[in-house]
Amino acid sequence: MSDEKSHIPSECRSKAAKATDLVSISYESLTSLFECTNNKFCMRTNDDKGKLLESLLHKIHEAYASTDSLGIIVLKDMPKNYSTLRMKVLPLAQKLVNLSPVDLEAMTIPNADFQVGWSYGKEKLDKDRVDIAKGSFYFIPLTDNILNDIASRDNCHLEDIVGWDNTAYKTPNVWPSTSNLKEFEGSLKEMGRMVHRIGLAIAQLCDEYLSRHVRHNPFHTYVTFLVEK
Numbered sequence: 001m002s003d004e005k006s007h008i009p010s011e012c013r014s015k016a017a018k019a020t021d022l023v024s025i026s027y028e029s030l031t032s033l034f035e036c037t038n039n040k041f042c043m044r045t046n047d048d049k050g051k052l053l054e055s056l057l058h059k060i061h062e063a064y065a066s067t068d069s070l071g072i073i074v075l076k077d078m079p080k081n082y083s084t085l086r087m088k089v090l091p092l093a094q095k096l097v098n099l100s101p102v103d104l105e106a107m108t109i110p111n112a113d114f115q116v117g118w119s120y121g122k123e124k125l126d127k128d129r130v131d132i133a134k135g136s137f138y139f140i141p142l143t144d145n146i147l148n149d150i151a152s153r154d155n156c157h158l159e160d161i162v163g164w165d166n167t168a169y170k171t172p173n174v175w176p177s178t179s180n181l182k183e184f185e186g187s188l189k190e191m192g193r194m195v196h197r198i199g200l201a202i203a204q205l206c207d208e209y210l211s212r213h214v215r216h217n218p219f220h221t222y223v224t225f226l227v228e229k
Helices: 010-018 027-032 047-065 080-097 101-106 146-154 184-213 221-228
Strands: 023-026 034-037 040-043 073-076 117-120 135-138
Touching (some): 023 047, 027 034, 027 047, 027 073, 027 184, 034 184, 047 184, 080 135, 080 184
Antiparallel strands (some): 034 040, 117 135
């Protein structure tokens, strides 16, 4: 009997084998290194976190900077509320797609280039072909109206805000109003905030790694973009 893998070049087989050796980080380890106070996301710098920081920076190197890296980090040991949220969100997503065409159309926003609310068959994979393989629901989990929040934070007028020209940013979140999706908004926002916090932690580690290894790299680049922008 012939080897099913014999037709695959040895280099490809080697890379495929390495794909199983994904870099993983414990959720508790990652989140315990950071804190959010006064709307600022900061790394804890006390002595007992020093070894943890070095360990996580080594993980960043393995995942993103090693010659054999896949550019992937797997988060493990997720908290119980993640599984609870996941079990809420997935059935709610099914209920969403089964809403009436009228209800879905009410959450379809052409003026935001279909990047807010419901989108199906609107986004183009190329010039002549639309994506009908999936439906999408777009929202910002941290706030329903990001430009208003920025204007309030910076004590300025909406027209004075620069760098936010994408029409999606100028459009508030939209949510289903049907009685069977009352938990939809809250569950998605909670899940989104968890993902956002994880992203901030990874970004902070990347900034720390780059500050040590890349000359002339502006410190806090990723975190500044994700938090202040």
